[in-house]
Amino acid sequence: MSAKTLRRLVQFFFVTLTIVGVFVVRGNAERWCPFGGVEAIYTYASEGNMLCSLGVSNFYVLAAVLLITILLRRAFCGYMCPIGAISEWLQSGARRLGIKEYKVGHRLDRALASLKYVLLVVILVLTWIEAELIFRTFDPCYALLSRHGEDITFWAYVVAGSIVFASLLIIMPFCRYFCPLAAVLNPFSRFGLTKVRKDDDVCTGCGECEQSCPMAIPVGQMSTVNSARCMSCFNCVEVCKTDATTALTWGPGSNAKRTWPQYALVVLLFICLSGAVTAAYVVPLPSFVKEHGEPPTETAVAELAVHNLTCRGKASLFDYFVTRDDLYALDGYVRMEAWPGPGAVKVRIIYDPNKTDVDAIKEAITEPYYDRDGDRWRNSPFEIEGYDPLALD
Amino acid sequence: MRRTALLILAMAVMVSVASVATAATGEALFKKGNTLLEEGDLEGAYKAYVEAVQNDEENEAYRQQATMLRQVIRMRKQLARETDNELYSHFALALRSFYHEHEVFGEALALDKAAFKRLSTPESAANLAETHLLMNENKAAIALIDGLSDSHRSMRSQVYLATALARTDQMERAKSVAAALDFSEEEDAGLLFDGACMFARLGNTEKACAALTKCFKQTPPSLLDGGKKYAMQCADFASIKDDARFKGALGTKSTIKESKCSGGSGCGNCPSRSSCSKKK
Incomplete structure (x- = not known):
């Protein structure tokens, strides 16, 4: 199997996985996006909760992607990212249709490449200030890989459409110039352990390697490809290979004589990703944490399965119920750990057993409350599995 | 088979x-x-x-x-x-809200009287006056407010006084009480509604409809239909019910943004997406 075919297969696998996850399983793809982890770091560290729609799984995936980048450079972009795959497919489709590629000059390319860093800073600063995914309205990835007709706006389609159009003319414009995740990965990728090395004694200077690079890296002009853009796609290594010898090899260190097989890279990718998914399920850190009062020496834990705790906003409302100041006010220390999402979600309430009990906690969560600001009674939207508020009488 | x-x-x-x-x-x-x-x-x-x-x-x-x-x-x-006045006030308001919503005015009156006796604040006085008005006990409302010291009077109680006076055909006094009230900066939907009732009783359709329009703009969307239905049935608006300006006011849309969770995984269209998490 050629390197290109193997990579296309891996790309196809991840695109299919995403499509099945979004449209068939109807899961929340955002929870597995590594960039979501970058966006949520500040809010999670400062407030103890994830941005709306995200989960701690984003951190695990981000950690896996960073590890992949340190080991294999931007292999995530070349093998796993659905946007990268779609961009490449569009590009090869355009060539087959006879649409000519527009070559971006070196200086313009460098200037445009810095745009992603500016974009990253703007996105992070505004997201951290607002504590919301405020750029989702314009997010082309969200527009392409979410259930359409739910909450995607016109502008997301405009941006996505522009990128699709640009991808027909320019090699991977989003990945090279606009992707904020690429801006995060590049510093790690530059010091990646594996790299493409050139044996200058063997190289004939044919330039085939440069022609084959999907990221337009001038491979032939380097003895070691240290460019942060390198996706370890193996295109250059493969075109260079002849029956007799090869000038380009891939692997750790600088010994150009020894090459590692591409399948080793693919295996490492799957190991890292599986590790992240396993960790997300085995060590499921709460994505919403709120603490009230000083922790006492003795605490007890109530684990509840709560319905309608779908998002961060609802989790904030849940916290409002836990800290209510009426008849059902809970005395003493309370710490709430929740995993907002669809269906019955897990909530852990850590409390002072000398001051309150599980029944009081359940009542606080489910009893209606009087909203003094709005001068109206509001019913609790939350239901606890196996608990009937009226059965207490 | x-x-x-x-x-x-x-x-x-x-x-x-x-x-x-x-x-x-x-x-x-x-x-x-x-x-x-x-x-x-x-x-x-x-x-x-x-x-x-x-x-x-x-x-x-x-x-x-x-x-x-x-x-x-x-x-x-x-x-x-309850010995804590703050909690007492909270519970009293909660109970009052429930009684008013379910039109249990007898209970509301007893509660408001007790609350006024205990708290003796401008708010508790206005609450009692309001319940008197809702029970059409206009003379009792006038007597109550007339008996208040200046420090116990509020804009709300004065609105109720003018309304009660107008309802009992004491128009001149009602107009002089109303003339001292300025609604131009008022943002409270409840008080705007009461003001609209007062102006309607005084025959000032223009001001009544302006106050009602502003009231509906300040009313959360989830309460708007109920508010409009109540206005249509309210006896204070009987004289202006067929006026085009009143009908126009009933067509007012709310300008208040209200959280209405989509129930889905995302909250891209949630009107409170940028603020709900910050609210306590």
């Missing part, structure tokens, strides 16, 4: 008849609860609601009403022994 089919048909008919009968019993019990509640028999109403829930366990409205009334009963008991 034919006998089996007939048997299944008969069983299906019996099951549907039984479920319809159960729902009908549930509805009857719920209505009984509503009647008892209006009469001020809270315990009896609660019992009827619980029976309605037992008859129709899936009915969310029955459940919510029963749970809410149970809390009201508990709160009422707590109110009698």
Whole structure:
């Protein structure tokens, strides 16, 4: 199997996985996006909760992607990212249709490449200030890989459409110039352990390697490809290979004589990703944490399965119920750990057993409350599995 | 074969008849609860609601009403022994809101009188005056407000005074009280509604409709339809009900952004997406 075919297969696998996850399983793809982890770091560290729609799984995936980048450079972009795959497919489709590629000059390319860093800073600063995914309205990835007709706006389609159009003319414009995740990965990728090395004694200077690079890296002009853009796609290594010898090899260190097989890279990718998914399920850190009062020496834990705790906003409302100041006010220390999402979600309430009990906690969560600001009674939207508020009488 | 089919048909008919009968019993019990509640028999109403829930366990409205009334009963008991004035005030407002919503005005009046006696604040005075007005006890409202010292009067109580005076045909005095009130900066939807009632009673349709329009703009979307329905039935607006400006005011849309969770995984269109997480 050629390197290109193997990579296309891996790309196809991840695109299919995403499509099945979004449209068939109807899961929340955002929870597995590594960039979501970058966006949520500040809010999670400062407030103890994830941005709306995200989960701690984003951190695990981000950690896996960073590890992949340190080991294999931007292999995530070349093998796993659905946007990268779609961009490449569009590009090869355009060539087959006879649409000519527009070559971006070196200086313009460098200037445009810095745009992603500016974009990253703007996105992070505004997201951290607002504590919301405020750029989702314009997010082309969200527009392409979410259930359409739910909450995607016109502008997301405009941006996505522009990128699709640009991808027909320019090699991977989003990945090279606009992707904020690429801006995060590049510093790690530059010091990646594996790299493409050139044996200058063997190289004939044919330039085939440069022609084959999907990221337009001038491979032939380097003895070691240290460019942060390198996706370890193996295109250059493969075109260079002849029956007799090869000038380009891939692997750790600088010994150009020894090459590692591409399948080793693919295996490492799957190991890292599986590790992240396993960790997300085995060590499921709460994505919403709120603490009230000083922790006492003795605490007890109530684990509840709560319905309608779908998002961060609802989790904030849940916290409002836990800290209510009426008849059902809970005395003493309370710490709430929740995993907002669809269906019955897990909530852990850590409390002072000398001051309150599980029944009081359940009542606080489910009893209606009087909203003094709005001068109206509001019913609790939350239901606890196996608990009937009226059965207490 | 034919006998089996007939048997299944008969069983299906019996099951549907039984479920319809159960729902009908549930509805009857719920209505009984509503009647008892209006009469001020809270315990009896609660019992009827619980029976309605037992008859129709899936009915969310029955459940919510029963749970809410149970809390009201508990709160009422707590109110009698509450020593903290702040909590007392909170419980009194909560109970009052419930009584007003369910038109249990007798209970509301007793509560407002007790709250005014205990708290003696401009707010508790205005609350009592409002309940008097809702019960059409205009003279009692006038006597109450006339008896207040200046420090116990508020814009709200003055609005009620002018309304009560207008309702009892003391138009000159009503107009002079109203003339001292400035609604130009007012943002409170409740007070704007009361102001609209006052202006309507005074025959000032222009100001009544302007206040009503502003009131509806300041009303959360979830309460807007109820507010408009109430305005259409309100006796204070009887004289302007057919006026085009009043009908125009009824077409006003709310400018308040309100959280209405999509229930889905995302919140891209949620109007409170940038602020809900920051609210306590």
